[in-house]
Amino acid sequence: MEYPALILKRGEDARLRAGHLWVFSNEVDVAKSPLSAFTPGEICVICDSQQHPIGIGYINPNSLICARLIVRGIEHAVDRSLLVHRLRVALGLRERLYSEPYYRLFYGESDGLPGLVLDRYGDVIVGQTTTAGTERLKDDIAAAVLKVIKPAAMVWKNDSGARTMESLPDYSEIAFGEITHPVIAREGGLDFQIDPIDGQKTGWFYDQRANRDQLAPFVAGKRVLDMFSYLGGWGLRAAAMGASEVVCVDASASAVEAITRNAAANGLSDRVTARKADAFEELKRLREQRERFDVIILDPPAFVKRKKDFAEGRLAYRRINEMAMQLLAKDGILVTCSCSYHMSRTTLLEAVQQGARHLDRQVQVLMQLQQAPDHPVHPAIVETDYLKGFICRVLPA
Structure with missing residues (x-):
């Protein structure tokens, strides 16, 4: 060695x-x-x-x-046996957490291999390498996955922005096996069909699962607006928890088609409507139409991707939260999230509070949200603690 x-x-x-x-x-x-x-x-x-x-x-x-x-130390070489060991340790945690094989299987630094993400969708693994080191090891990583998990297929979905910083090209390819059936993410008793080749990230956002689990007491019998809906994770789960009506909004036509398809597959079409629209423009239109919702969910993409975007991004978070509060019915619930590492939990709450005060509203924070435990935080690396959010009650002042 x-x-x-x-x-x-x-x-x-x-x-x-x-x-x-x-x-x-x-x-x-x-x-x-x-x-x-x-x-x-x-x-x-x-x-x-x-x-x-x-x-x-x-x-x-x-x-x-x-x-x-x-x-x-230098006692252990970086070889296939090390990758197998790290993967088995990571798998042990997920099998303790979840009864079914649908989760983030491996989360970079927190699981001991910086630059590697693996998501599991039953018998299909979707991986992403974001560093030159993991890119160079990807054949050994695939071999370790095959040995430990024995999935039917594995896909490399290598198109993240982090790869650009490492001067790596974007591509998607099948590492091994073949995909002979629709790939499903199962969450909360629902099945969501995902696209492991052309979808966002690795196809699904498991990091919000534990937060979506908290919706039940707030949505039963209520009218719900799910902004930035993607494949309908928040909205369809709200419908399954008893919401009377759910409106899902996303700027992507393919996402809207997927929401409609997933709603039908789960028997929720009678309560779920999907619309293609820009979030800010749709919130403005709904306000002009004097629409009201009992629960509004804001789960946007990162508005602050780089430190230099902070001022503009902070303003965007304030604006979107203020616009949502204008649509809330009396005693409404606002679920607001940020996946921007550079947007701290404190700053996100300040954005919510500033929007509320501008509208002469009072906010009560009922729950603080964070990433699910299959995205463990490395205590020495604050960048691994990126997802934050709040479930808020919004009242007249």
């Missing part, structure tokens, strides 16, 4: 020793270990300034995060 050494500057090992897994390019002693000497995805030994090994990771000399730690 001979790997080249990546040597850090003096003192730059402290964060790694405290549990973090990332090395930034400005932390490397390029006089002793020039980044230009490495190839993207290459396995290396990460060393402190005294050249004492910290552990083994992989490197991308072209990225701001130039290396990621995989193994502490």
Whole structure:
């Protein structure tokens, strides 16, 4: 096991020793270990300034995060047996959490392999590699999945924005096997047909499952508006929990078609309507029509994808929440979420409160929301704690 050494500057090992897994390019002693000497995805030994090994990771000399730690110490090689072990440990957690094989199977840094995401849809696995290191290991990863899970098929859905930062191309392909039937995400007793090749992300958003589980006491017998609905996860589950009427809105025509299809497949067509519209324009139109809803769900894509987008994104969160509150019936419920890491929980709540005060409304926070436990948070890496939200009661002042 001979790997080249990546040597850090003096003192730059402290964060790694405290549990973090990332090395930034400005932390490397390029006089002793020039980044230009490495190839993207290459396995290396990460060393402190005294050249004492910290552990083994992989490197991308072209990225701001130039290396990621995989193994502490140098006793274990980064090979297929290590991947099998990490996958079995990850599977053990999911099998404790869920009675059926529908979940995020592997969540990057939190499960011990930075840059790898695996979602499980019964006998189909959809994976995503977001770093040069995992891209280089993808055949070994697929072999480990086949050994541990034995699925009928595995798909690589490699089209995330994170790949751009690693100078990786976008593509989707079948890693092994064949898909002979519609791929289903099962949640809350409902089946949602997903598209593992052309859908968003890996096809489904398991991170909101535990939050959707909380809807029941708020939606029974109520009129519900589900904005940014995608495949209808929030809206269809609200309908199944007894909502009298659900309106799902998404800007994608294919998503609206999928919502209609999923509603029919689950026997919910009589209560669910899907509309293609821009969220902000639809909220404005509904206000002009004097429509009212008992429950409004806001689960938008990230408005703050980069730190420099923060001011504009914060304004967008305030605006969308204020517009939604204008449509709420008296004593209404607002479910509001953000998947923007750069938008803190405190700042999201401030956006809600500012919108409420502008409308002379009072907000009571009933529940705080976070990502489901199949997306575990790494305590040393705050970026793994990205999803936040609130279930709020909105009252006249």
